[in-house]
Amino acid sequence: MKRKIIRHESLGGRYRSMDFEWPDDGAKPGQFVMVRISDSTDPLLRRPMSIANLEDGLMSIIYNVAGRGTSLMAEKRAGEAVDVLGPFGTSFDPPKNASHLLCVMGGVGAAPFLFLKKRNKDRKMVGFYGAANKDGLGISIPMDEMHFATEDGSVEKRGLVTDVLLEHPAMKNRDAHIMACGPKGMLRAVDEICVKHKISGELSLEERMGCGFGVCLGCAVETDAGNKRACVDGPVFKAGTIRWRT
Amino acid sequence: MANMKVRIGSLELANPVIAASGTFGYGVEFADKLDLRKIGAFATKGLSLKKRAGNPMPRICETPSGMINSIGLENVGLDAFESEKLPLIRKTGARVVANFFGETQGEYVAAAARLDAMDGVHALEMNVSCPNVEKGGIEFGSDPVLLEKLTASVRKAVRKPLIVKLSPNVADVRPLAMAVQNGGADAISAINTLKGMSINVRTREPKIRRVFGGLSGPAIRPVAVRMVYECATTVKIPIIGLGGITTVEDALEFLIAGATAVQVGTMNFVEPSICERLADELSKWCDAEGIADVNDLVGSLKLG
Numbered sequence: 434m435k436r437k438i439i440r441h442e443s444l445g446g447r448y449r450s451m452d453f454e455w456p457d458d459g460a461k462p463g464q465f466v467m468v469r470i471s472d473s474t475d476p477l478l479r480r481p482m483s484i485a486n487l488e489d490g491l492m493s494i495i496y497n498v499a500g501r502g503t504s505l506m507a508e509k510r511a512g513e514a515v516d517v518l519g520p521f522g523t524s525f526d527p528p529k530n531a532s533h534l535l536c537v538m539g540g541v542g543a544a545p546f547l548f549l550k551k552r553n554k555d556r557k558m559v560g561f562y563g564a565a566n567k568d569g570l571g572i573s574i575p576m577d578e579m580h581f582a583t584e585d586g587s588v589e590k591r592g593l594v595t596d597v598l599l600e601h602p603a604m605k606n607r608d609a610h611i612m613a614c615g616p617k618g619m620l621r622a623v624d625e626i627c628v629k630h631k632i633s634g635e636l637s638l639e640e641r642m643g644c645g646f647g648v649c650l651g652c653a654v655e656t657d658a659g660n661k662r663a664c665v666d667g668p669v670f671k672a673g674t675i676r677w678r679t
Numbered sequence: 680m681a682n683m684k685v686r687i688g689s690l691e692l693a694n695p696v697i698a699a700s701g702t703f704g705y706g707v708e709f710a711d712k713l714d715l716r717k718i719g720a721f722a723t724k725g726l727s728l729k730k731r732a733g734n735p736m737p738r739i740c741e742t743p744s745g746m747i748n749s750i751g752l753e754n755v756g757l758d759a760f761e762s763e764k765l766p767l768i769r770k771t772g773a774r775v776v777a778n779f780f781g782e783t784q785g786e787y788v789a790a791a792a793r794l795d796a797m798d799g800v801h802a803l804e805m806n807v808s809c810p811n812v813e814k815g816g817i818e819f820g821s822d823p824v825l826l827e828k829l830t831a832s833v834r835k836a837v838r839k840p841l842i843v844k845l846s847p848n849v850a851d852v853r854p855l856a857m858a859v860q861n862g863g864a865d866a867i868s869a870i871n872t873l874k875g876m877s878i879n880v881r882t883r884e885p886k887i888r889r890v891f892g893g894l895s896g897p898a899i900r901p902v903a904v905r906m907v908y909e910c911a912t913t914v915k916i917p918i919i920g921l922g923g924i925t926t927v928e929d930a931l932e933f934l935i936a937g938a939t940a941v942q943v944g945t946m947n948f949v950e951p952s953i954c955e956r957l958a959d960e961l962s963k964w965c966d967a968e969g970i971a972d973v974n975d976l977v978g979s980l981k982l983g
Contacts, residue, residue: 469949474744474897474925479949502741518951643739643746644948646712648704648724650750651739660732660753678735 435514439491446568447498448541449507450485453515455492460484462549463637463669466494466519467645468506476502481642481664483614484520485544485572486551492517495544495572521645523669525549525635527556531610533603534558536576537594537623539615540565543572545637546614550575559603563594563619595622607631611672614639627672634672638663681965682972683958685719685940687917688840688865690802692719692774692940695973696930696958699921699944700725700778700804700844701750705764710771712951718958719940720774723760725806727780728790730756740877740886745896745923746945747875749889752780752809757793769799776842780806783813784829788836795837802840805833805864808848808871808893820846820871823858830862842919844868847899847906856910868919868942869910870903896945897923904936911937911978925953927960937978 436453444450460466467479480502486493498507509515525545527534536546536558543562550558560576563569567587580597581589590597594615603609607630613623614637627634640663643649647665654661655676661667683694693716700722703709715721733753740747755764760777768775777794781787787805794800807820807829819829830843843859845852847870859867872893877886903922911918920938923945924930930941946953965973 476741477744477746477896477945477949478741641737641739643748644951646708646951648702648708649739649748649948650724650733650753651748653733653736653738653753 434517436492436517438509438511438513438515441509441511444495444571446571448495448571449498450493450495451509451515452491452493453517454490455487456490458487460487460492460520461524462552463524463545464520464522465645465668466492466517467521467642468494469516470502470505472516476505478643479518479645480506481639481645483544483637485547487548488551495541495547497541518645521664523667525612525637525669527553527610527612527635528633530608531633532606532608533610535598535601535603535609535611536560537598537611537613537615537619538562538574539594539619540569541572542615542637542639543574546612547572547574549612559601561594561598561601563597563615593619593622595619595626598623599626604630604632610634613637621677624672624675624677635669636672636675637668638670639668681962681970682974683962683965685974687802687842687919687940690774690840693717694719694958694961695934695940696954696961697722697776697919697940697942698947698954699942700776700806702944702947705755705760705768706771706773706775707764707767709947709951713955715771715773718773718954720776720801721954722776722778722804722942724754725752725778725780726754726757726760726790726794727752728757728786728793730754730759735888737886737888739892742875742877742894742896743898745894745898747877747887747892747894748872749887749892751889757790761797765797765799774801775799776802776804778804778806778844780809782809783811784832787829788832791833791841792836795839800839802842803837804842804844804868805830806844806871808844808846818846818848820855821849823854826855827858827862830859830864834863840865842866842868844871845906845910846871847902848874852906852909853913856913860914860916864916866917866919866939867910867914868921870899870906870922873899873902895923897925899923900929900932904932907933907938908936908980924957927957927964930957930961931964931976934973934976935978935980937980939974939977
């Protein structure tokens, strides 16, 4: 479906934000859309992008200009059309009675948490935002409390975002709930933390996807219940269910 | 309005556009994306007697105007297909080509016989790009003697139209097309994916866990058109042409090369309603060009 681009801008570093018309209000935080880069066949496949907001008939996505496809996408201008399918996948569903909502975000993986916070304004959320360096922390999220970690030490703590999470007092509370989106290494660490501390959690997995709606089987995720598809059975999975490969 | 009906053995299709196996799930996933009654048929994900988990990740990667996949024939198995998928498929009114495979001749025959008995399956498409575990892993589809024997034994077990899907990963496809005809199949579909490989130069790892995978998409189309032409000029049974079809012109190329019908594969991922659109555009193209019957295009290549 072709949608008109209303705003398309740099967030600093390699992140860009694109807003396009989206009259339907059905999307939920954690879900994604499949964006076609161009009308040509090269690049061929759509790119999965987290929904960063949906408000007043506008959908926002935030992406990292990382390769040829996203570089071409970055050239699109406001007023032009973008071909978008979706929304697809499962969403974050934090328990109503959670004592603390802890959001662990890696790089561009912070995007769905913007939407989550927008849809849960009255729920207190603590953000833990990590990246390799300052440039990777380009998404500004209005959490009630924010902590940062960078691998090069350019912002706040030097090290991994999961180390900052472990130091937080809320981790002592079994009724806390962790939600995470970011690189695989980070998700796996969060998963292990959830299991070890017996805290419930949800992990949003990013996989290469061919279609986004469950038919190509390119985004298989091994779980305790067999192969699942990141696009329709995920991208949000319950912590403690994924079988990580070394 | 031009006649768009085509025949594959005893099966009549409303038009020559079929969604290709492995790109269309079990059809039901597309029920809200297009009108399944407006396409000729769809081919299911490849089915085996028992369910299969498939290959480890990563299973796909993008290549110039194409993609490589190594899904590893993951499927729900025939029991779940019959009890869970088929009742839903029947409700859509779609024409169904059940794609199937095995690791031994016995498995092929058993799977085919079961599918032949299922209400709602209109034709069978045999994937022969699988290693024969009884013959040292040689692909059924690469040896004419093996292929004719396999085709003949499956033919004996089924009464529905039998299509054999040929692999392009052979030196000469013509003896294999002949073997399929001699074995008694009703039609050939060509081509399956081309064996390919792609490397991440930064990590020096293959982009596909199993190193090789099947290349599909517009990148393979000229190879596919050539092989369809070779098949069509070798055998009398109908050919179903596929490989990188994206536009109505692409579909026409296959028809003119000798295909009676076409399949659309990879582009279903990019544009889920493409089969319906191409069926409609093909009909309009025939009308605009004064073609009374789409069958008149088949094999109409003019050689200078």
